[in-house]
Amino acid sequence: MGIETKNSTxxxxxxxxxxxxxxxxxxxxxxRLEAAFDDARKDAEFRDTLNQLxxxxxxxxxxxxxxPRFAARKGGAQIVLKRxxxxxxxxxYANSAVGQCLLAKRMGLNAVVADTGSGQNGIATAAVAARxxxxxxxxxxxxxxxRQQSTVKKMTLFGAKVQIVEDADRALSAATSxxxxxxxxxxxxxxxxxxxxxxxxxxxxxxAAFQAVIGRETRLQLIDQGLAPSIFxxxxxxxxxxxxxxxxFLDDPQVRLMAVEGAGExxxxxxxxxxxxxxxxxxxxxAETMVLxxxxxxxxSTSSIAPGLSYPGSSPQLAHLVETGRIExxxxxxxxxxxxxxxxxxxxxxLLCLEAGHALAAAEGLAAQLSPDQTIVVMAQSSGxxxxxxxxxxxxQ
Amino acid sequence: xxxxxxxxxTRRIDSMFKRLxxxxxxxxxxxxxxxxxxxxxxxxxxxxxxxxxxxxIEIGHPFSDPILDGATIQKANIRGLASGGNLDRTLDxxxxxxxxxxxxxxxxxxxxxxxxxxGYEHFAQRAAAAGVDGLIAGDFxxxxxxxxxxxxARSGIFMIPMAAPTLEAKDFTSEHPAVGGFLxxxxxxxxxxxxxxxxxxxxxxxxxxxxxxxxxxxxxFGVKTPQMAADVGQVADGVIVATALIDMFQGxxxxxxxxxxxxxxxVAAQINQFRMAIDK
Numbered sequence: 186m187g188i189e190t191k192n193s194t195x196x197x198x199x200x201x202x203x204x205x206x207x208x209x210x211x212x213x214x215x216x217r218l219e220a221a222f223d224d225a226r227k228d229a230e231f232r233d234t235l236n237q238l239x240x241x242x243x244x245x246x247x248x249x250x251x252x253p254r255f256a257a258r259k260g261g262a263q264i265v266l267k268r269x270x271x272x273x274x275x276x277x278y279a280n281s282a283v284g285q286c287l288l289a290k291r292m293g294l295n296a297v298v299a300d301t302g303s304g305q306n307g308i309a310t311a312a313v314a315a316r317x318x319x320x321x322x323x324x325x326x327x328x329x330x331x332r333q334q335s336t337v338k339k340m341t342l343f344g345a346k347v348q349i350v351e352d353a354d355r356a357l358s359a360a361t362s363x364x365x366x367x368x369x370x371x372x373x374x375x376x377x378x379x380x381x382x383x384x385x386x387x388x389x390x391x392x393a394a395f396q397a398v399i400g401r402e403t404r405l406q407l408i409d410q411g412l413a414p415s416i417f418x419x420x421x422x423x424x425x426x427x428x429x430x431x432x433x434f435l436d437d438p439q440v441r442l443m444a445v446e447g448a449g450e451x452x453x454x455x456x457x458x459x460x461x462x463x464x465x466x467x468x469x470x471x472a473e474t475m476v477l478x479x480x481x482x483x484x485x486s487t488s489s490i491a492p493g494l495s496y497p498g499s500s501p502q503l504a505h506l507v508e509t510g511r512i513e514x515x516x517x518x519x520x521x522x523x524x525x526x527x528x529x530x531x532x533x534x535x536l537l538c539l540e541a542g543h544a545l546a547a548a549e550g551l552a553a554q555l556s557p558d559q560t561i562v563v564m565a566q567s568s569g570x571x572x573x574x575x576x577x578x579x580x581x582q
Numbered sequence: 583x584x585x586x587x588x589x590x591x592t593r594r595i596d597s598m599f600k601r602l603x604x605x606x607x608x609x610x611x612x613x614x615x616x617x618x619x620x621x622x623x624x625x626x627x628x629x630x631x632x633x634x635x636x637x638x639i640e641i642g643h644p645f646s647d648p649i650l651d652g653a654t655i656q657k658a659n660i661r662g663l664a665s666g667g668n669l670d671r672t673l674d675x676x677x678x679x680x681x682x683x684x685x686x687x688x689x690x691x692x693x694x695x696x697x698x699x700x701g702y703e704h705f706a707q708r709a710a711a712a713g714v715d716g717l718i719a720g721d722f723x724x725x726x727x728x729x730x731x732x733x734x735a736r737s738g739i740f741m742i743p744m745a746a747p748t749l750e751a752k753d754f755t756s757e758h759p760a761v762g763g764f765l766x767x768x769x770x771x772x773x774x775x776x777x778x779x780x781x782x783x784x785x786x787x788x789x790x791x792x793x794x795x796x797x798x799x800x801x802x803f804g805v806k807t808p809q810m811a812a813d814v815g816q817v818a819d820g821v822i823v824a825t826a827l828i829d830m831f832q833g834x835x836x837x838x839x840x841x842x843x844x845x846x847x848x849v850a851a852q853i854n855q856f857r858m859a860i861d862k
Binding site: 370 | 645646647649650652656663668669670693694695696697698699700720721722723724725726743744745746748749750753754768771772773776
């Protein structure tokens with residue numbers, strides 16, 4: 186297994202997206218990280234250690250299998266799930282947390298800081314930091330912490346110091362800003378573990394490289410199972426699992442790649458988190474990318490029932506792939522996502538997160554337009570344990 | 583655009599340093615967020631700054647996500663936004679200030695996204711028309727600023743580079759005609775309003791800047807007291823005090839009239855104390 190990426194360009198640019206829009210104080214830190222990553226990815230020993238950890242510590246490869254009882258109506262394409270919810274800690278975030286912590290260790294750093302929205306990057310980073318004996322600080326928005334209390338407790342059990350952020354939207358965006366400030370003051374000992382392929386170069390490229398294992402596995406599993414899918418569907422928050430899955434299929438023009446964004450309550454007027462489909466070009470959290478901002482460039486608060494989707498910025502690589510037409514976007518409302526998660530749980534015994542529920546709902550609509558001999562692959566990035574409180578409100582007593 | 587557009591406007595910062603050098607003084611700079619708490623209050627405050635000894639004003643254009651700033655300036659941004667502040671209104675404010683003060687240099691300070699959304703060319707032209715002399719953008723390093731620098735050069739506005747002891751010279755020096763004014767030397771790591779560096783570390787940082795640049799060097803971040811400002815003034819060409827003064831002003835304001843003489847007299851007295859310490 187290699188850790189190369191596709192479609193990345195020099196100087197961290199994907200078309201006109203990307204770059205390093207950071208306080209100058211972070212430039213040497215990013216330069217060191219870039220050099221260390223370039224060096225590590227060529228090192229066979231680093232790759233072996235990483236692959237071993239992905240296998241034994243994260244629990245890869247994760248299964249790919251169908252969910253025949255999920256569909257409300259018969260007759261459409263078959264839907265198969267890529268089950269990254271079955272990793273040991275933090276769903277697919279474990280892939281890049283292991284990679285980045287291993288790299289930090291190699292660079293002689295002894296502490297990590299991360300932000301988390303859905304809690305999964307926090308859990309993954311806290312778990313790996315525990316394993317590597319590194320100090321770990323996790324920033325989470327106050328509203329995300331309140332609706333995912335068990336995740337916060339889990340991070341604490343792994344020894345992480347959890348910082349609840351009351352600023353701004355009290356969600357992922359505020360947590361990212363706070364984690365960045367923390368990192369700026371301590372970059373001599375601490376590295377920032379990005380959950381998503383967002384932020385300044387080399388983060389988008391590096392996170393995508395560590396997440397590419399999802400797509401590579403899926404490709405082999407599809408061949409193994411004799412499946413030739415028509416569409417890959419993934420919900421986009423920061424975009425870690427989306428780019429991880431899609432990266433292995435970018436050069437297969439016969440397959441459609443569908444990025445699903447949170448429509449919030451739904452409708453034109455309500456708050457949402459669809460910055461790839463409805464955002465504007467801007468500069469946010471270190472990169473030129475698609476952002477939700479008003480006409481004056483102020484960042485707009487997002488809304489989604491899935492905390493992991495509720496983020497106003499986006500991966501510069503995904504922004505580029507959407508702009509060039511390789512990736513399509515769709516929107517799914519809170520209610521549709523929730524209904525999909527509940528039905529999957531009832532009919533298949535699989536509890537997925539609300540983020541994945543968006544992809545499931547989108548896939549169901551797409552499947553109806555295809556024939557039963559066709560296949561749609563849906564990314565299941567993490568389990569729904571964190572959303573139990575939100576989900577049980579919906580079940581009639 | 584013709585040569586004439588770049589001549590008079592770029593000179594305000596240069597003439598300030600020339601004047602101060604002749605008087606053997608260091609520059610004293612402060613920062614305020616536009617529209618904190620209102621447009622009119624900002625205008626009154628800026629004139630009061632100048633009247634009580636400020637040489638150059640950094641005027642923050644409010645942004646929803648001031649990532650380089652600590653709690654004090656984050657809150658100031660929130661107040662500025664709440665009263666309708668944005669890049670557009672900040673340029674209006676600069677233009678209003680310029681009507682009665684043609685001399686004091688104004689340096690716009692803020693973040694990249696509002697500039698990107700306004701468009702660099704449009705921004706540069708509007709800023710020049712409003713009498714802005716320079717730009718400091720917290721998340722816009724020189725290595726990314728090609729298009730912005732070209733636009734600024736066409737309008738005769740300086741991009742003020744931020745320098746830090748950990749940076750390589752290439753990240754704060756440039757031959758580009760838009761890069762100039764002064765070097766903003768940041769002797770500490772971390773956001774604004776954080777801990778102070780020792781005067782020895784500051785002197786070393788300034789010396790490093792002078793090795794690779796002929797621009798005047800101003801020191802900001804972590805300068806909190808008149809005594810410290812005086813010490814910094816001994817080693818640098820200028821001192822920037824932001825968070826410490828905003829904290830004092832907020833403490834005094836506390837619901838009072840931000841345009842009232844009680845508050846503005848207090849502002850003048852505080853500025854004066856720093857000014858006297860720096861000039862001693």
